[in-house]
Amino acid sequence: MVVSAALASGALLNTGRSASAANFSASDLALLDRLTWGVNASSAEHFRAVGTERWLQEQLHPAGDMSLPPAAKAQIEAMPDVHSFPFDIAVAFEQQAKSANQVADPEQKKAAQQVYQQAMNDRAKQATARTILRALYAPDQLRERMTWFWFNHFNVHQYKGNIRILVGDYEDRAIRPHALGKFRDLLAATLRHPAMLRYLDNADNAAGHLNENYAREIMELHTMGVGSGYTQADVEALARILTGVGIDLKPEDPKLKPELQSQLVREGALEFNPARHDYGDKTFLGHVIKGRGLAEVDEALDILVHHPATATHLSRQIATYFVADNPPEALVQKMAQTFRTSDGDIAAVLGTMVHSPEFAASLKPGARFKDPVQYVLSAVRLAYDDKIVLNTAPIQGWINRLGEGLFNHETPDGYALTSASWNGPGQMMVRFEIARQVGSGSAGLFKPDGPNAVERPAFPLLQNALYYEGLKQTLTPTTQAALEQAISPQDWNTLFLSSPEFMR
Numbered sequence: 001m002v003v004s005a006a007l008a009s010g011a012l013l014n015t016g017r018s019a020s021a022a023n024f025s026a027s028d029l030a031l032l033d034r035l036t037w038g039v040n041a042s043s044a045e046h047f048r049a050v051g052t053e054r055w056l057q058e059q060l061h062p063a064g065d066m067s068l069p070p071a072a073k074a075q076i077e078a079m080p081d082v083h084s085f086p087f088d089i090a091v092a093f094e095q096q097a098k099s100a101n102q103v104a105d106p107e108q109k110k111a112a113q114q115v116y117q118q119a120m121n122d123r124a125k126q127a128t129a130r131t132i133l134r135a136l137y138a139p140d141q142l143r144e145r146m147t148w149f150w151f152n153h154f155n156v157h158q159y160k161g162n163i164r165i166l167v168g169d170y171e172d173r174a175i176r177p178h179a180l181g182k183f184r185d186l187l188a189a190t191l192r193h194p195a196m197l198r199y200l201d202n203a204d205n206a207a208g209h210l211n212e213n214y215a216r217e218i219m220e221l222h223t224m225g226v227g228s229g230y231t232q233a234d235v236e237a238l239a240r241i242l243t244g245v246g247i248d249l250k251p252e253d254p255k256l257k258p259e260l261q262s263q264l265v266r267e268g269a270l271e272f273n274p275a276r277h278d279y280g281d282k283t284f285l286g287h288v289i290k291g292r293g294l295a296e297v298d299e300a301l302d303i304l305v306h307h308p309a310t311a312t313h314l315s316r317q318i319a320t321y322f323v324a325d326n327p328p329e330a331l332v333q334k335m336a337q338t339f340r341t342s343d344g345d346i347a348a349v350l351g352t353m354v355h356s357p358e359f360a361a362s363l364k365p366g367a368r369f370k371d372p373v374q375y376v377l378s379a380v381r382l383a384y385d386d387k388i389v390l391n392t393a394p395i396q397g398w399i400n401r402l403g404e405g406l407f408n409h410e411t412p413d414g415y416a417l418t419s420a421s422w423n424g425p426g427q428m429m430v431r432f433e434i435a436r437q438v439g440s441g442s443a444g445l446f447k448p449d450g451p452n453a454v455e456r457p458a459f460p461l462l463q464n465a466l467y468y469e470g471l472k473q474t475l476t477p478t479t480q481a482a483l484e485q486a487i488s489p490q491d492w493n494t495l496f497l498s499s500p501e502f503m504r
Contacts, residue, residue: 024048024470030363034322035059035354036141038378040385041466043141056354060180060347062140071388072137079126086169086194087268091249093120093165120164125396127168128406132392135377146179146346147171148373149321151407152414154190154222156199158407163195167407170195183314183344184305187222191297194247194269200412203246205239206276215239217412223304225313230285237284241296244277245270263293311339315349317417322353323362325418331358365474366504369419372402375431379438379497380445383460389445390456398434402427423503432498439493462493475501 024044032047033039035056047055058066067073076082081089096119100112135144151171158164174193178186190196197203200214215238219230248254248271256264256275263274272294279291285303289296304310315335319327334356335349342348353359362368370378376398380389389395399405404415404422415421437443439460447455472480479499486492496502 024466026365026470026474027360027363028052029470029474030365031354033378034363034368035145036381037135037144037374038381039466039471040381041464042386043381044466044470046139056351059140059142060351060354062143062180066138066140068134069137069386069388072133075133075388075390076130079130081123081126081165081168082130082172084169085268086166087249089123089165089169090162090194090247090269093162094249120162124158124164124167124407125393127171128396129392130168131171131406132377132395133389136381137386137388142350143176143179146350147176149318150175150179150186152409152417153317154186154196155409155412155414156195156407157410159410161198163198166193166195166198169193178346180347180350181345183310183339183346184301186346187218187301187305188298190222191218191245191301192267192270197245197247197270202242205243205246207240207243207278210236210239210243212236212239215242218304221412221414223313224307224309225316228307228309228313233283234285237282237289238300240278240280240282241284241289241300244273244275245294245297246273246276247271248273265294305344306340308336308340311336311344315339318349319353320417323359324367325420328358331356365501369423369504371415371417371422372404372427373399373406375503376402376434379435379502383438383462383493383497384445384458387458390448391445394437394444398437401430401434428503431503432494435497436494439495439497440490459489460493462496463489475499 028047029039029044031052032043036043050058068076093116096116100109100116103109103112131148135148138144154175156163156167156170158167170190170193174189174196175186178189194203197214200217201211202214205211205214212235216235218238219228219235220226224230247269248266249269253264253266254271254273254275256273260274263272263277265272274293277293279293281291282289282296284300285307287299287303289299312332316327316332319332319335323331331353335352338349338352339345376395380395396406400408402422409415439462441460442455442458444455446458447453475483479501482499483492483495486495
């Protein structure tokens, strides 16, 4: 179907209704939608049951028992690599690649290499499926939103080298556990992960053969930000500090001079090889760092985390993600102050943001525009609530079509956080098509993998109690009039998911 021009170009209306006029106020729904991957009936009921402040504290400081529903958890537990470590995964795939390359017959060799490539692709698909299942069903929704934010901030591209087999572990062990914790721990975890070391070439960084890629991106993207006062000399100094930090998949230790053997560090696939390290003294951001091995890296990270520019840069990025394309400077500075006084506590920074008047003002209708990932996930969450999808491939496909595929951004800067990147005419037409697919039926979401799999019956129910008790009050007369013209439940669902209100 074609969405009417009136519906596609309409604007949200601030109804001003209070909780007494409707069971869910527009501001409550906006808050819930902003800090999760999309409002749905079950999350709204929990929000109403515990109240705003307790809900916020649950999200900022999630308890250990906030686990996935059993049906979603079972899908993840069945994935081959979910309990494996990067070293074991990488070694197994390296051996498979060697075996394939040693096949003598050209046709058989080609077939073996294709099997190897497909195995890597399968691991990447499983990692994406894990991300989607957690985003859809995890009760600690804010942690999942921040996991996506931080992965994008510390971006790696799955199609460089063998990162496809490591990207799931990178998100699961380097990003998610620290998404609401101390930024220093998060920065260190990404630095020590083989996915990052491979992606930004620090595995090739050695004394006498300096590679500045990672050092530059740590300063430009991960911490201080562009134009924050560091120089090319600082980039070179940090690159020298990072020499020898790389990857080693061999079971035996490298051969070293006796005086260097105590400096060797091996943690899984991570290796600090002292024979590759520049032991000269360095001057980094005005600090003299004595050449002494891996301890130099920790000293440099401390300097970066405590630099005022890092607090401001990260606070502005988070505020852009949650508040506005150009967040108020007063809010950014309040968040930066909390970052500094809390020693980089991410949950504390978020707490300052969500309790600010600037954030409350941003909950007015139309203030934010959903990026593709949030649009697709919020549509599925609203349509199926806690009914667990059995096949995430359609969701992966929709996100890819909208240009924000998970683990798919080639350059270190990650996907854009601002609306202008996602609200063009071509983007909107694809969204309308996805709205039709989600709204018209299960779209393959409930068809398990397998040659003889049968799709389980499921139909999206958007016109439910949540709609009548709250969502309807947020719609403009134009949108409500368009919905009244729907000729079927499928048509109504499609129109609702195509509405400007749902895009925001």
